[in-house]
Each structure stands twice: as structure tokens, then as C-alpha cells.
Amino acid sequence: MATRHDTRYEFPDLPLASVEAGTNLLLTGPTLEGARELLLRLLLGEDGVLIVTADTSARKVLSAFEAVGGRIDRKRVRVVSCTQERDDDLGEFVASVGSPGDLTGIGIEYSGQYEQVYARGYDSVRTGIYTLTPLLVYSEDVRPVFRFVNTVTSRIRTADGLGICAIDPSAHDDQVVNSIAQPFDARVDVREVDGTVQLRVQGMPDQPGEWTDVPPIS
Amino acid sequence: MPTVVCVDADEGTRTTTVDALETAGFEVRQSASVGAVEAVMDDSVGCVVTTAALPDGGVFDVVELVRESYPDCACVLFTDEPPADLPRGGRDQVVEYVPRTVSGSHDRLVDVVRAAATEVTQAAYPVPENETERLAALSRYDVDELSALDTFERLTALITTHFDIDVAFVGLVDAHEERFVACEGANWRTLAREDTICTHTILTDEVMIVQNVQEDPRFAGVDRLDELEIRSYAGARITDDDGTALGAVCCIHGEPRSYTRAERDDLRRFADEVEEQLELRRRLGDGGG
Numbered sequence: 001m002a003t004r005h006d007t008r009y010e011f012p013d014l015p016l017a018s019v020e021a022g023t024n025l026l027l028t029g030p031t032l033e034g035a036r037e038l039l040l041r042l043l044l045g046e047d048g049v050l051i052v053t054a055d056t057s058a059r060k061v062l063s064a065f066e067a068v069g070g071r072i073d074r075k076r077v078r079v080v081s082c083t084q085e086r087d088d089d090l091g092e093f094v095a096s097v098g099s100p101g102d103l104t105g106i107g108i109e110y111s112g113q114y115e116q117v118y119a120r121g122y123d124s125v126r127t128g129i130y131t132l133t134p135l136l137v138y139s140e141d142v143r144p145v146f147r148f149v150n151t152v153t154s155r156i157r158t159a160d161g162l163g164i165c166a167i168d169p170s171a172h173d174d175q176v177v178n179s180i181a182q183p184f185d186a187r188v189d190v191r192e193v194d195g196t197v198q199l200r201v202q203g204m205p206d207q208p209g210e211w212t213d214v215p216p217i218s
Numbered sequence: 219m220p221t222v223v224c225v226d227a228d229e230g231t232r233t234t235t236v237d238a239l240e241t242a243g244f245e246v247r248q249s250a251s252v253g254a255v256e257a258v259m260d261d262s263v264g265c266v267v268t269t270a271a272l273p274d275g276g277v278f279d280v281v282e283l284v285r286e287s288y289p290d291c292a293c294v295l296f297t298d299e300p301p302a303d304l305p306r307g308g309r310d311q312v313v314e315y316v317p318r319t320v321s322g323s324h325d326r327l328v329d330v331v332r333a334a335a336t337e338v339t340q341a342a343y344p345v346p347e348n349e350t351e352r353l354a355a356l357s358r359y360d361v362d363e364l365s366a367l368d369t370f371e372r373l374t375a376l377i378t379t380h381f382d383i384d385v386a387f388v389g390l391v392d393a394h395e396e397r398f399v400a401c402e403g404a405n406w407r408t409l410a411r412e413d414t415i416c417t418h419t420i421l422t423d424e425v426m427i428v429q430n431v432q433e434d435p436r437f438a439g440v441d442r443l444d445e446l447e448i449r450s451y452a453g454a455r456i457t458d459d460d461g462t463a464l465g466a467v468c469c470i471h472g473e474p475r476s477y478t479r480a481e482r483d484d485l486r487r488f489a490d491e492v493e494e495q496l497e498l499r500r501r502l503g504d505g506g507g
Contacts, residue, residue, distance in 0.1 A: 095301065104278075104307045111315035114302045119320040139440030143342035143412055144310030151312050154339035158329065173435050179418060182344035 007124065009162040014041060015199070015212045019185075021124065021160035024153040026181050029190030031055070031131065031168045034197035038190055038214060039128050040068045042164045046054055048122030049077045052106065054134040057085035058089075058094040061130070068217055075120050078113040082106050082134070092116075101138030103148045112153065114159070127156055131166040132180065142176060153183040220264025220335040225249045225280055227272050229320075234266065235296065238324035239331060250280045256487040259284060261394075263291060264335035266469045267327065269298040270304055279305030285311075289410050290341050290394050292334030296327050312340065338393070342412040346421060346463065353393055357464040358500055361390055369495055370400030373378055377488055378402050381481065384447075385472040388456075388492055389416050390465035403470075406446070413442040420463035425482040430474040450475040452482070452491035459497060467492050 008018040019025070025042075029035040036056075043049050043065070053061045058081040062072055070077070074093050081087055082097040082105075096111035110127075117125055132149070139145050149165070154161035165184070169177045181187055186203035197214040201207035226232035229250075236246045237504045247258040252275040255266070268280045281293045294314040297304070301315070314334060316327045338345050346352055370388045377386035385403035389396045396414045398406045411417050415437060417424040418499065427453040431437045432444075452475075453468040467489040469477075477485070 032241070099309075102309045104309055104311045104313065105301075107312045108295065108301050108304065108315045110315055115315075115317050115320045115326060119322070129460070139310070142311060142436050143439065147310070147312045147342040148345060149341055150338070150342075150345065151314060151340050152339065154333055155314070155330070157417035175418075176435050179344045179421075179436060182347075182421065 009047070009124070009126065010045065011042060013215060013218060014038075015208055015214065016042075016188075016201070017206050019162065019204070021162070022157045023186075024087045024156055024165070025186055025188050026165035026184040027164055027166040027188045027190060028169045028177065029166070030170060030192075031133065032192055034192045034214075035166060035190045036130055037065065037068055037217075038188075038197060038199065039130050039164050039166050040065050040070065042162075043126045045126065047076070047127035047162070048117035048120075050080070050110065050117065050127045051078075052080045052082065052110060052127070052129040054082045054100040054129070054131060056130075057081065057083055057140060058087040058090060058096075059085075062078065062090075076122050077116055077119055080106060080113060089157070099138065100134035102140055103135065103139065103144050106135075107148055107151055108188045114155065114161075118159070123160070125156075125159065125161045126161045127152070127161055129163075129165040131168060133166075133168045133171045136167075136172060136176065136180075142179075146179070148180070149180060150183055166205045219243050219245070221245045221247060221262045222331055222335060223247045223249060223255065223258050223263050223266045225252075225255055225266065225268035227251060227269070231269070235324070235327070237308075238328055239267070242328040242332065244331065244335070247302060252283060253277075255280055255283055256287075259291075261288075263288065265292040265294060265331050267294045267296050267331060270299050276305045277313070278311050281307065281311045281313060287419040288394070289412050290338055292331075294327070294330055294334060294339045296323075314340070343414075343417045344375065344421060351462075352420075352462050355458050355460070356390060356392060356464050358458075358503075359390070359464070359496060360499075360503055361399060363503075364390075364399040364475065364496070364499060365397075367399075367495075369498075370492065371402065373488065373491060374400045374402035377467070377469060377485075379475075380484065381452075381469050381476070384467045385470035386468065387470070388465065388467050389414070391416055391420055391463070396465070399503060404446070408465060411441065413440050415443070415448075415451050416453055416468065419466045419468075420455050423455060425477075425485055426466075427451070427477050427482070428454075429476050441447065447472045449473055452477050452485055454482075454485045456489050456493050457491075458500075464496065 097105040387401040453466040
């Protein structure tokens with residue numbers, strides 16, 4: 001954490017250029033399989049992986065991660081589940097919070113898991129949060145969500161990690177999404193057209209700014 | 219480097235933590251209980267590092283006490299206890315957490331504290347990308363002197379009459395609060411930044427309109443706005459010559475209200491006038507002509 005990484009995060013098989021260590025991306029798109037799948041594909045590699053799941057059980061998320069080619073290795077892959085579904089039998093591999101509204105609990109479990117992965121020698125860690133939408137829906141006041149997002153993106157930035165947070169823009173006021181986007185380095189918009197997932201990136205000149213097809217998993 | 223407060227009842231572990239932070243270059247103040255935290259807090263404190271359990275409470279009592287007076291202050295939980303054994307805080311008491319049980323935990327703590335103490339990492343509002351440069355630009359103005367000027371008082375009085383609204387103000391958004399250098403129709407001096415609408419206004423060059431605060435999801439949950447009877451808002455950002463945001467010129471009304479295009483343009487012109495005055499004052503302060 002104290003020394004900057006020279007390495008960049010690569011995205012093999014996706015139409016995206018590599019990004020610097022410490023980058024946070026906001027993935028905006030409807031809550032569809034295509035968006036979830038893209039988020040999980042952005043986490044592929046040999047780095048540590050932390051997934052915060054707010055709408056699907058840890059078991060299903062891990063299964064989906066394997067389906068896109070992710071290797072489930074307990075030393076480097078961890079899940080924080082804020083769904084009501086119990087995954088106790090998965091052991092320390094999964095931390096359960098119980099509600100997307102418990103931002104304090106999510107933050108502590110996330111940091112705890114980050115440190116566990118980091119302590120095992122993984123000093124580059126990819127974080128995926130799917131999605132911020134339930135966190136916003138469960139909070140009567142948007143300010144704690146700002147605090148949560150600022151805290152998590154700051155940890156990722158200073159730890160030379162990679163952060164991908166998904167949000168469904170159709171579920172929120174535009175201004176809320178724009179404000180939430182503030183600490184992110186760029187916005188990756190996702191849509192599905194006739195069964196094909198497409199993406200475009202706003203805020204990073206070396207990335208595709210026009211809608212670009214995402215090739216299916218090979 | 220900002221000051222750090224270390225809260226731990228165990229003298230041995232507290233001393234080890236303090237040593238690690240001091241070696242990293244921080245000035246560190248110590249507290250052995252929740253009750254003693256208040257006495258060591260002031261504006262210079264950028265981060266509070268606390269253990270989970272204290273004789274008179276726990277981590278979330280510390281967080282509550284600190285954020286009541288210093289809402290942006292970063293809080294870091296540094297403890298042996300695993301997350302499952304920690305006391306449950308309020309759902310919105312987001313903190314950083316470093317387990318003391320991991321290898322190199324003090325180095326990890328220093329890294330987290332360094333980021334937390336030097337950036338605004340736990341703010342409950344969106345922070346401008348150029349915040350450090352923005353605050354440096356703001357520091358070139360003497361806010362106390364600006365507050366004593368009649369010019370802005372006359373201007374805000376004119377704005378309330380022009381728009382037929384309850385309150386008009388010129389506010390400068392500093393690191394932790396908005397300071398009202400002129401305010402017509404109310405006696406507001408400062409407002410915590412997380413409670414202000416202007417902290418959102420400074421992010422956009424458009425005139426920001428909130429027709430009904432209670433129906434805007436960004437502000438509906440902010441009790442302080444309700445207490446101040448702020449029901450509608452219009453704000454135009456004020457910047458320096460380099461385009462760096464300093465604050466906003468704003469219209470407040472106790473009822474929902476919309477603003478026509480012509481009214482928005484007028485508000486923008488009032489903001490331009492404030493910008494010119496600010497630039498003039500800055501040049502006079504710098505000794506320039």
C-alpha cells in the first residue's frame with residue numbers, strides 16, 4: 001500500500017485498455033445478467049478478488065464468477081454478502097452482513113476481507129460491488145452512501161487496487177447517480193441490444209467512447 | 219501533517235500504536251476512554267484511530283462523539299477483534315477498519331491513516347476531484363474580511379427583493395463547512411458541509427435548482443435543511459479566475475419554487491458580480507493593482 005504499483009490492471013478478452021493501479025470505475029446499466037457478467041469478467045486475473053454482493057447470494061455469485069472463467073481460490077477470492085440468504089457453510093470465505101442498509105457492517109467486513117487477502121501476499125486486489133442500487137434503496141438518507149462510496153474508493157485508490165461498482169441508473173434520480181459517480185475515475189455504461197452486451201466509457205480518453213460490442217465468453 | 223487521535227484503554231497497545239504513527243510523522247494525541255476524546259479534539263485532527271471496547275463505551279460511541287462536532291473526520295477501527303465479534307454501530311456509521319491480527323498491521327494502519335488524514339476520505343458528500351487545489355485557491359481570500367464587507371450585504375438584499383424570496387446568501391465552501399460571508403433574511407454563519415446543497419452546486423457550472431428540497435433524494439433526509447426551513451434552492455457557482463470553485467450565490471425560499479430561464483440568467487449575473495468583487499479583494503490583499 002505504501003509503494004505505488006508499476007503494473008496496470010488488464011482486461012483480457014474485453015474491449016477495454018488496461019488501467020492504472022488505484023482506478024475506480026462505475027459500471028452503469030440495467031440490472032441484467034449482461035451487466036453482472038461484465039463486472040465479473042472485469043475481475044478476472046491472478047490478483048486478489050473481493051466481491052460485495054447486495055442482490056444475489058454469495059453462492060450464486062461465486063458460481064457466476066466460475067462461469068465467466070474465474071478461479072475460486074480461497075486464498076485470494078473473498079465475498080461480502082449483504083443479502084438475507086445464508087451462506088454460513090462457506091466459512092470465512094464469505095462474510096455475511098444481512099442487509100444492504102447496514103453500511104457500517106459492509107464497510108467493516110469489506111476492509112477485514114481486504115486485509116486478509118492482502119496479508120496473504122496479494123497486493124493487487126480487484127473489488128467488485130454488485131450493486132450500489134440496494135444500498136441506496138435501503139438508506140433513507142443518501143449521505144451515508146456517499147460516505148461508504150468515498151471510503152471504499154479511497155481504500156482502493158491508496159491500496160493500488162481496482163474498483164468496479166455497479167449501479168442501475170434507471171432506479172435512481174439522475175442527480176444522485178451523478179453525485180455518486182464523483183469519486184470514480186470513469187463511468188462504464190453497459191446496455192444490451194438484441195442479446196449483445198455493449199459498453200462505452202466516459203471519462204477515460206484511451207478507452208472506447210462509442211458503444212462497442214462485448215465479445216461473448218470464449 | 220494532520221494530527222491523529224489514538225483511543226485505547228490499554229496503555230501497552232496504545233503506546234505501540236502511537237509509536238507507529240509518530241514514527242510515520244504524525245503528531246498523535248491520546249485518549250484512554252470515550253469521555254476523554256472530546257478534550258483532545260480540535261480542527262487540526264484529521265483522523266481518529268480507536269479500539270473497539272473502552273471502559274465507558276465502544277468504537278461507535280467514539281464515532282458518534284467525534285462526528286457530532288467534526289462530521290468529516292475520518293475514523294479508523296484498529297482492534298484484535300474480528301468483525302463478527304464487534305459491537306454493532308448505527309447502519310450509517312461507516313468507518314475504516316484494520317485488524318490488528320494481520321501481519322504488518324501497524325504498517326497497514328499507517329497507510330490507511332495517511333490517506334484518511336490527508337484526503338477527505340470519509341465525507342458524506344461528493345468531493346470535487348481538485349479538492350486540494352480548490353482549498354488552496356480558497357485560502358487566498360480573507361473570509362473574515364469578506365464577511366465584514368457591505369458590498370455583499372447590499373447584493374444579497376437586492377437578490378431577495380429581485381426574486382421575492384426569503385433568504386439570499388453568498389457562501390464559501392471550505393474544507394468542512396460552508397461559511398456565509400453575507401446572508402439576507404436569516405442569521406446563518408456556517409453550516410456543516412454534509413448539510414449543504416452548495417457542496418453539490420460547486421460541482422457544476424450550471425445554475426442548480428432544487429424546486430422542492432423534500433422531494434429531492436439527495437436532500438430529503440437532511441434534517442438541518444428542514445430545521446432552517448429551506449424548502450427550495452437556486453444556486454450559481456462562484457469561481458476564481460482559473461475556474462476553481464469557491465462557493466455559491468444562492469436563493470432560498472420557504473415554499474417550493476421554480477426558476478425561469480431569465481431568473482437563472484439573472485442569478486448567474488449576480489454570481490458574476492460576486493466573482494468580480496472577490497477577485498478585486500484578492501488583488502488588494504495580494505498588494506496588486
